[in-house]
Amino acid sequence: MARLPVYLRALHVLAERGVATVSSEELAAAAGVNSAKLRKDLSHLGSYGTRGVGYEVEYLVYQISRELGLTQDWAVAIVGIGNLGRALAGYGGFASRGFRMAALLDAEPGIVGEVIAGLTVEHIDDLETVIKDNGISIAVLAVPAAAAQPVCDRVVTSGVTSILNFAPVVLSVPDGVDVRKVDLSIELQILAFHEQRKAGGPSGVEEEYLEAVEGQ
Amino acid sequence: MARLPVYLRALHVLAERGVATVSSEELAAAAGVNSAKLRKDLSHLGSYGTRGVGYEVEYLVYQISRELGLTQDWAVAIVGIGNLGRALAGYGGFASRGFRMAALLDAEPGIVGEVIAGLTVEHIDDLETVIKDNGISIAVLAVPAAAAQPVCDRVVTSGVTSILNFAPVVLSVPDGVDVRKVDLSIELQILAFHEQRKAGGPSGVEEEYLEAVEGQ
DNA sequence: TCGTGTGAATCGGTTCACAGCA
DNA sequence: TGCTGTGAACCGATTCACACGA
Incomplete structure (x- = not known):
């Protein structure tokens, strides 16, 4: 799914540092997600972790790469x-x-x-x-x-x-x-939306309904 | 929310063409979403449509712009x-x-x-x-x-x-x-993932679990 | 009549919390 | 003991379907 490339990047960084093994907690932190989500994502690929230990970095890199189709050209x-x-x-x-x-x-x-x-x-x-x-x-x-x-x-x-x-x-x-x-412009517009909320919502309008809106 | 910029873009195109009024159905098609979602999104901003008619393009442009904070610099x-x-x-x-x-x-x-x-x-x-x-x-x-x-x-x-x-x-x-x-590289990796699925899944592995994965 | 606005049903994804295994 | 893998609870977002108003 859409987060695997992020995990893969984090794993590559760990691999370069010579780290052999990571826990879901550590990898999740490096990828900027929570550990339960990470474990659930990885469990879709199969059972590649070791209970009580964590995941072997190199092996997981290979499995994710294969899943994403990056082992082909x-x-x-x-x-x-x-x-x-x-x-x-x-x-x-x-x-x-x-x-x-x-x-x-x-x-x-x-x-x-x-x-x-x-x-x-x-x-x-x-x-x-x-x-x-x-x-x-x-x-x-x-x-x-x-x-x-x-x-x-x-x-x-x-x-x-x-x-x-x-x-x-x-x-x-x-x-x-x-x-x-x-869409580069859309990304900026979304930032502007958040920026405006920090500054107190759209000028001259009640803010109640704003609570109902937005995630990432 | 994150789709408003897309609606805004579509509305600008309509405005340039001189269209004065759109239904949720038409605007949704132009924005690439379904009409129920569009109506729900717009209803968060207030009640800016007219039943039996649709939305006035110029007015909606203004309301969305204000909501997104684009009326300021x-x-x-x-x-x-x-x-x-x-x-x-x-x-x-x-x-x-x-x-x-x-x-x-x-x-x-x-x-x-x-x-x-x-x-x-x-x-x-x-x-x-x-x-x-x-x-x-x-x-x-x-x-x-x-x-x-x-x-x-x-x-x-x-x-x-x-x-x-x-x-x-x-x-x-x-x-x-x-x-x-x-992240440009991540976008390509996600495409590769889909591309691979079309070609028959990761080489040498059962495909069952793949059904459980992925949205956009 | 036609299309908006919206409760209600549904779906999918996230988080919790713990059983099970190294 | 410690951490994975996962059922179950949860939560938000999407979709359905229709009441309501122009």
């Missing part, structure tokens, strides 16, 4: 090589976790041909070919809002079944295609 | 002006939603002094002064993982109470400080 394409696309292309955390940046695509002639992180940016006209030839099943969309749906349609037609969307639009996709959305 | 600092920081600094969606990029900070001498989106990058040594002088209450951290906690401590000490963290670490902050985390 995923070819990823990034479409849209603006600042955000570049940030993603250059982010080291991907390669070390089973992800391989296999293609960068952009529509801008000034950007096509540029070499970023060892990859040459290709023209978006070649999108279909590039995706099929590289066996890409995951696409990252870092394109302008107006381009997002058309590009989405094209990558889906080419065989992509998982999309990470940074454009501020709700994409529509066929069944069987997963979309995750990261 | 929030000064935001971005710390870490790599590709990601630049992408954030240049993202137009902020300014139009009550957010004002008030400061850019970096540790790299080659970057300090650079002008991005009309702002001069300042040195991180001046962080405390810059935050206090500009009345900044929201900070965006786009720094390397190792720098995140120290920078976080400094912005909190300077008076920041909301943090949007892009570094892949769990930040620890005092009570009263909100942290939201965006």
Whole structure:
């Protein structure tokens, strides 16, 4: 589930420090969750802990990696090589976790041909070919809002079944295609909401109903 | 709550198209949620719809904006002006939603002094002064993982109470400080998990327990 | 009549608390 | 003894379904 990557990161840190064994209490603290939740999450994978002792770090890393599908190699394409696309292309955390940046695509002639992180940016006209030839099943969309749906349609037609969307639009996709959305503006708006509550609620309005609202 | 920004975005699109009124059904479709959920969410803000008709777009935009605190001006600092920081600094969606990029900070001498989106990058040594002088209450951290906690401590000490963290670490902050985390690598890992399930589950293991797992 | 607003039912996820095993 | 694994209680959020009002 969605917290396994967080546990995995914490475990990697522990492993680097040479820690061989963790209790659910310790790992939960490192991951920022409570220990009962962590144990329940891990129990879904199987019974990989030892009662009275804890979990063996290396073994748990392997089990979680396998569960998440990180023991295989995923070819990823990034479409849209603006600042955000570049940030993603250059982010080291991907390669070390089973992800391989296999293609960068952009529509801008000034950007096509540029070499970023060892990859040459290709023209978006070649999108279909590039995706099929590289066996890409995951696409990252870092394109302008107006381009997002058309590009989405094209990558889906080419065989992509998982999309990470940074454009501020709700994409529509066929069944069987997963979309995750990261919207930087929405994150800020949620912070502003909390910030405002700290400052005393919306100006000039009763605050009662505010109690009913919000979690994370 | 966390979906209001999504509704707001959809409403802005409708307003631009000149739509005066929407039903919960239509707005829910545009926002990608179901209509009962949308109505329940909106009812927390008050009774702003008309039975038999729907919601007046402009009025609802205003009410949601006020609820989210977007009718006031929030000064935001971005710390870490790599590709990601630049992408954030240049993202137009902020300014139009009550957010004002008030400061850019970096540790790299080659970057300090650079002008991005009309702002001069300042040195991180001046962080405390810059935050206090500009009345900044929201900070965006786009720094390397190792720098995140120290920078976080400094912005909190300077008076920041909301943090949007892009570094892949769990930040620890005092009570009263909100942290939201965006982790690009985790998003991809979650996609990989789903992708793997489509392909038939983790190699060599029974799939039964997989049924118990995962939502979005 | 039509669509909002909302009790009531439902669902899923979190937390509690302890039985069971190393 | 100490900590995992898990049934049971709990809690919030989602969905259903319809009364109510424009």
